[in-house]
Amino acid sequence: MAKIIAAALPNIPWQDRPQNARGPVWRYSANPIIGRDGNKRSNSVFNSAVVPYQGGFAGIFRCDSRSISMDLFAGFSDDGLHWKIDDEPIQMQGADAEVLKVDYRYDPRVCFMDGRYYVSWCNGYHNMPTIGLAYTHDFRTFTQLENAFLPFNRNGVLFPRRIGGVYMMMSRPSDNGHTPFGDIFVSQSPDLELWGRHRYMMGTIKSNESAWQSTKIGPGPIPIETDEGWLLIYHGVITTCNGFVYRMGSALLDIDEPWKVKYRSLDYILGPTELYECVGDVPNVVFPCAALTDGATGRIAIYYGCADTVTGLAFTTVDELLSFTKEFSRR
């Protein structure tokens, strides 16, 4: 029995696996949990991140407004299912104007570490996407740090503790449009400001063997520490004649050198099949950005964006996901 190395979370949102479920991950029966009208002026709420907070839950939400501006908003929930999202975007404080320079913000992740909630997101700097970074203690006051990397980059995802004495962050170097390529790298930092020792972790698979991840891949939620290594949930993209399809996959990374991939599932773990995943502003997208875990039971609750429009919830357990990942790994 695999173990999650994390605190118990008795109030993790949860439903047992339904009889007819296929694959290692199953959906919440009342999906989507957040609709287009998540806050006052929202066109859509998706690709968002949540964490346990003060006995309940807090989160950073991507709400595209009805002008289709992309921005981040704080939100709170008692049960992880029903959310109250602010109507005003997060205002950051920071060292100077250059650090606070932001043209747009999207696709946040939240990582609790050293007593702080670190937020990373895709940050528009001179209208070029890179990785923004900030921290908060209370989801009310946020301190923005230096952008982690040079443009063009997206999907900056921190590991939830120092490894070998340093911080580590995954990311997906990109270009400035609807990037048609993308591999995952790991970078290291002593202080979350200076980064280096960039290592290639894994890339797309161009062959028929696993074509759902042939166009690009990128890290999803904060990696889950297990007794077998880091459990990574990520997204993969294929290009059909009618555009991109985003699905979810999983991998197991070495605990000390996480750029070393021990297992990686050739089968996706969740793909868009429900109407709210297949129809919306961007059809055929499931995009995971957060996972709650219960160290006591091994339960995992995955929050994911659906069709770039609404937010869904799905469930698995560390056992199910790890054994699936190993079974369907490249032999």
Place this chain on the structure above:
Amino acid sequence: MAKIIAAALPNIPWQDRPQNARGPVWRYSANPIIGRDGNKRSNSVFNSAVVPYQGGFAGIFRCDSRSISMDLFAGFSDDGLHWKIDDEPIQMQGADAEVLKVDYRYDPRVCFMDGRYYVSWCNGYHNMPTIGLAYTHDFRTFTQLENAFLPFNRNGVLFPRRIGGVYMMMSRPSDNGHTPFGDIFVSQSPDLELWGRHRYMMGTIKSNESAWQSTKIGPGPIPIETDEGWLLIYHGVITTCNGFVYRMGSALLDIDEPWKVKYRSLDYILGPTELYECVGDVPNVVFPCAALTDGATGRIAIYYGCADTVTGLAFTTVDELLSFTKEFSRR
């Protein structure tokens, strides 16, 4: 209280604003009002224009046939909701064969002016799109005039009266494919045949401030004259990784120099969210081509194409729309 400068239209199709409606425009509850089978050989009926006519309503409809040929058809209705559309496309008469040269016709507008119903549309001339122009008194006999402009152009929309003694027409210069750019211009003519004094009116907005109109914009219905200026409903397009999304916006133009934009909403006023708008031959399209107005009450009924497949109806009032346009205008 803003006023529409137009005749009363007591039988304007109408439903009051529902409780839960968001935004300044709300849909007819029995949408779509015209389905794929609008006439005998239609594959789809959309992007069409209606006007009050002899106590009821008449219209020019874009019916793509089951060979996916694009053509214009006349139609009639008692209530503006239930339509009887001809099975045969409109036959025009004209000065000579060159004027009547037509490879395809689509996206009509109808403008009542000087006792005539002027029809403008995207006209295929030597297989290049430009603005076709014709008039009718009875929706049975149509006289085609010279094409207004050189190719490549689409969305020619007349102002409903002479301004400063001349006719004025908006249009969106284009190219010969699925044009990825487009701004709105106003041109002037003494006689609807010779055009000049072209003025730039407004263009796309590339920034995060209003990204739904970052790829192209084009005029929609005949502008609505109000005591504060011309109220323009237009379409805007964003390019996602899975294609274009078409939404509706609004602007207030100077009454005498309509290329001068007084207000322009950064928020869209209607976007595709319903299944009949998100699913169809071209997913994620709402495309307005006509608006009925009631000068007595300020009511506005907008006819719009849905997913390039069916025709929908939506409502607003001049007060709602003007105050929204001002509130969400670029500051």
Place this chain on the structure above:
Amino acid sequence: MAKIIAAALPNIPWQDRPQNARGPVWRYSANPIIGRDGNKRSNSVFNSAVVPYQGGFAGIFRCDSRSISMDLFAGFSDDGLHWKIDDEPIQMQGADAEVLKVDYRYDPRVCFMDGRYYVSWCNGYHNMPTIGLAYTHDFRTFTQLENAFLPFNRNGVLFPRRIGGVYMMMSRPSDNGHTPFGDIFVSQSPDLELWGRHRYMMGTIKSNESAWQSTKIGPGPIPIETDEGWLLIYHGVITTCNGFVYRMGSALLDIDEPWKVKYRSLDYILGPTELYECVGDVPNVVFPCAALTDGATGRIAIYYGCADTVTGLAFTTVDELLSFTKEFSRR
């Protein structure tokens, strides 16, 4: 009354034409007949081919796995509606390793001829698509032959008997991606291994006259022999601003020189309008790969892929389809 030159098939799946049906082809009321979960590891089951077999039916199915690998699987059915598809892909035997070289397999057709069931499909040879060919007697043991053509090619469809003493195969030369062009050719062979005397049959129609087939066309089911010629059901594609739409058309070919097209319908015979055709991994696709025929009644049952996700069934008769094809043919 047109006649199908074929055996009676009393147990052909069938429903009578519904009252409100438009066009010459109508859908099975319980579509789709095969869902995403057609076999153990399938993500989707579509673009597949069936034939009468031992009083029931057998078929070769394209099941994209949950790793989105494309492969072929045998399946069996008593009624043509309920199918049992193997969980393991077909293993072929062949002359040598080079003949058996396969990177992927998709879009099969099955042709009964000379006592053998010939299977043709799109075969990945050195990751380039060409036409794979094999035969079986029992859908259990398959012998793979030489690839018919050089890459790049797709949609190899055999005629069901020798014509003028030689085998004939239609195909659609392609490129190595989401090919944006494609016409139909006929090639000849004395032995199914050596091919030549390639003849152009018909191509796309770029004009407004029949725009649904303006991007590419390709042959569908094995042609149906009638007393008036070969009845061909094929697919045609248009490029909208949001991608490809696949529809079905029909043509009547000369019985002896089948590259000579006697009639060809400008109207499509079936297009995507149902939710399972418009929503899925590739929205807006109907793609026919097989047709059962009853020589006694003239009934035709068409199996077609829906949205590259599930499998649908539709019906027509030789009379309906032939008279439609003639009526809507280019004049």
Place this chain on the structure above:
Amino acid sequence: MAKIIAAALPNIPWQDRPQNARGPVWRYSANPIIGRDGNKRSNSVFNSAVVPYQGGFAGIFRCDSRSISMDLFAGFSDDGLHWKIDDEPIQMQGADAEVLKVDYRYDPRVCFMDGRYYVSWCNGYHNMPTIGLAYTHDFRTFTQLENAFLPFNRNGVLFPRRIGGVYMMMSRPSDNGHTPFGDIFVSQSPDLELWGRHRYMMGTIKSNESAWQSTKIGPGPIPIETDEGWLLIYHGVITTCNGFVYRMGSALLDIDEPWKVKYRSLDYILGPTELYECVGDVPNVVFPCAALTDGATGRIAIYYGCADTVTGLAFTTVDELLSFTKEFSRR
């Protein structure tokens, strides 16, 4: 013997046809006549237009500066070979600021008519190319008129007299980049401000029959009036795997309805073969913008841009060019 309907120009620059010349047009032996350093800050001088003026010659020159800004400059010459070009760009006066709005100017033509020298050019209006128009009496003071057309347009070329009582202008509708298409249209105007009755004149030839003009064509110098019709020199472009090649062709237009093409040469009349035509900022370009004619002798001197870098001169006679045009016309 064909006749040019124009004044004598005894001092027309001239060299007799060399022995070994192939084709109907031959180059000046001391080409290029203007180099990169045509004026103080020029990077290149090309695609320029000259006319007889006060016993000598005057011209409007496209000088791209060393910042690669594109602008127009006046120049003067005694012999048409040695030019003195202003160092400061032309300053226009005009009705108002909107008319004078110019982002860039290039590829001028000059047409003497009604005692005025009319200049037309590609004018950047809101950074979109359209046809700018102005007149001068002395090449010192210029009055800018309204832009003739909506964007996107290039190569506006006036006919040198009213035809049927109206002005006529050729042009080539374009897009906003390195346009990969382009046909020639004729438009009419009573006053050079309002334009209409647009007629398609001729387009590209896609077949092997005349592939040098398969990508786009555009009018060159002011048409030459002859007793057989308007003699038009134009440019045509082919797309090779290494970019565009620009060549010159000729056509004979109906004298009263010049959109009717009587003859059009399938062979080009001059192509880039000399080092100064094949090497430069844009390799492989000959681009004619002006022609001097001598009504007494039938001599024609063509000024053309070379490789978008320098200016060349070439010669022919009305007899040579007309007989060539007829001989190599599509049969």
Place this chain on the structure above:
Amino acid sequence: MAKIIAAALPNIPWQDRPQNARGPVWRYSANPIIGRDGNKRSNSVFNSAVVPYQGGFAGIFRCDSRSISMDLFAGFSDDGLHWKIDDEPIQMQGADAEVLKVDYRYDPRVCFMDGRYYVSWCNGYHNMPTIGLAYTHDFRTFTQLENAFLPFNRNGVLFPRRIGGVYMMMSRPSDNGHTPFGDIFVSQSPDLELWGRHRYMMGTIKSNESAWQSTKIGPGPIPIETDEGWLLIYHGVITTCNGFVYRMGSALLDIDEPWKVKYRSLDYILGPTELYECVGDVPNVVFPCAALTDGATGRIAIYYGCADTVTGLAFTTVDELLSFTKEFSRR
């Protein structure tokens, strides 16, 4: 010492290797041997093929006309250096009109076999490129055979004798434009009409190891039989930011199964460096289409197109080329 298995050719054009030559191939000092004016109406003469004929030499020449039509012309020479090329294109005779259907012809090869001179070329069939085939005994009367393959294909090159009892032809499957991909295949035929058993021979090299052949490769002259295998000279292409560069490479093929590559040079053997190779209608092209060989001395004379404009000649010996090919082969 390697040996060419071929007749002596004492009058092979020849110059000894100059002192300063680098690489295994050196140019004729008076290159180009044929200029733009190779025949009456030629714009350019290149990518052509020659053979020994009646004590002198004959050839099939690609002459692009001054309308840039691509066609084939016969030519004759006493010394292989000075050529007299026909002014009229080759007229073929053939079985029927369909076989003779030709939209354009280019890039010929000539192969002497069984007492006939076989000509293969890129043949436009319904404006799609495929491999045309014909034979002649006297370069005056030509009999056209069936096109060898389905479109899209180019560079069909015969082996000069039956291998294992069958004819063999290399070719490069393509698309319908400036194809950005291309590998070499070998196909087999008993009769030069029916083809099959297609085998992949070799493809592009995408890595830094041999980037000059990273975009596409294609066979050049008829392979040279040696005592160590077939010596193949081929072209390879890289895509720079300013277009394609074509260079020459060499490989040694198995004598019985020529799709098996024994050696293949990673270094090119000739690249464009001379002005006539770098400047012309398509800059930076050397494209070999024929090689004369002297079985007595091992001398090889390569005819190659330069910049798609003129024809060059280069020399090597079987010893030089084979040892180079082995030395620079992938280890």
Place this chain on the structure above:
Amino acid sequence: MAKIIAAALPNIPWQDRPQNARGPVWRYSANPIIGRDGNKRSNSVFNSAVVPYQGGFAGIFRCDSRSISMDLFAGFSDDGLHWKIDDEPIQMQGADAEVLKVDYRYDPRVCFMDGRYYVSWCNGYHNMPTIGLAYTHDFRTFTQLENAFLPFNRNGVLFPRRIGGVYMMMSRPSDNGHTPFGDIFVSQSPDLELWGRHRYMMGTIKSNESAWQSTKIGPGPIPIETDEGWLLIYHGVITTCNGFVYRMGSALLDIDEPWKVKYRSLDYILGPTELYECVGDVPNVVFPCAALTDGATGRIAIYYGCADTVTGLAFTTVDELLSFTKEFSRR
């Protein structure tokens, strides 16, 4: 009089400004100084960097081999004009195999600092370009450090001393092909391994004002310290219809916060006009990678790649270049 803050270099290669020179930079009269045959197996030698070394000069050269592999080679010279370049590429030593992972190397710069010669270059890591970094004392033994940044990046250029206590490096974030965009950033590091505090320095200019730098820009030689700030020579690119043209520009940066641009020339300082700059493997490129400076006289010698084929030398003085930069700066 501006001053270079650097040592005297009496043996700097030098020629005085010729009479007829235009612009602030003039060419060496015997250019190119290094041809295609710079070392044994070179196809081309360009985009290389030199420094004073032991009384003479040393350099790191980009020699593309005759397989068109891109690699770095050391070279030495007594006079800076005649160079002896190694035939074997540089072998690095480094901490581990991952640090030494190199797929290709190109476009080096050399920066003398802290007694070491630091080399930066475009380094292929998993076939993705990023900035490689190494140091040497003797141009014989090289120690490779960590790659500075994540892919995709090119043109990493160090400042020649610590600024505010930290190292600084300019770079141009890119994509993985012939990148059509590119701005210059400055990054900071305490140790040349960890990098952060990335600042946008300057970008392309899209307007007519300075179109030669409208596609992308990137830093060239190590910045030259002057008493007025850092003098930066950089390259800029425009996209013509026939590809990219690379030219040189100059800017003056704040001495303490070098991302602040004090002056930037709108005019280029050198563009391709000579045959060896306009003709070659990539036509129309001048690309500066190094500058020698003489603190005593203010002389500057610029080494630049020509047409991606050979190496040229050009001259200026700090006075000429600074005054030009200020004069032609955006006002």
